Amino acid sequence: MDHMNCVEITARLHLYLDRELGQDEVEVVQQHFGACPSCEHRFHFDLSLKRLIHEKCTIEHAPAHLREAVMRIARTPLGEPIDIDPELAQEIKADLNG
Numbered sequence: 001m002d003h004m005n006c007v008e009i010t011a012r013l014h015l016y017l018d019r020e021l022g023q024d025e026v027e028v029v030q031q032h033f034g035a036c037p038s039c040e041h042r043f044h045f046d047l048s049l050k051r052l053i054h055e056k057c058t059i060e061h062a063p064a065h066l067r068e069a070v071m072r073i074a075r076t077p078l079g080e081p082i083d084i085d086p087e088l089a090q091e092i093k094a095d096l097n098g
């Protein structure tokens, strides 16, 4: 599984949780969950956390620069090149494993 794809999926998790994604994107996210246990795990983690603390999304607790980068990725159509600082991409990937 392409790791950048995981970053794109993670950026959309909170939109997915809030049912703000279009049908095409919902299908892409769900297909990714089927192929990628780590993102599916992340989804269930975010979902249970959301239920626990009644917050919109864990990303709201991320540092501002990270949150901004994730929102930028979330607004980039799936499959399009993402204009992102490689160091920020590393931080997001690290957050994936945290």
Ligand SMILES: [Zn+2]
Binding pocket: 001, 005, 006, 009, 032, 036, 038, 039, 040
């Ligand atoms: Zn993934």
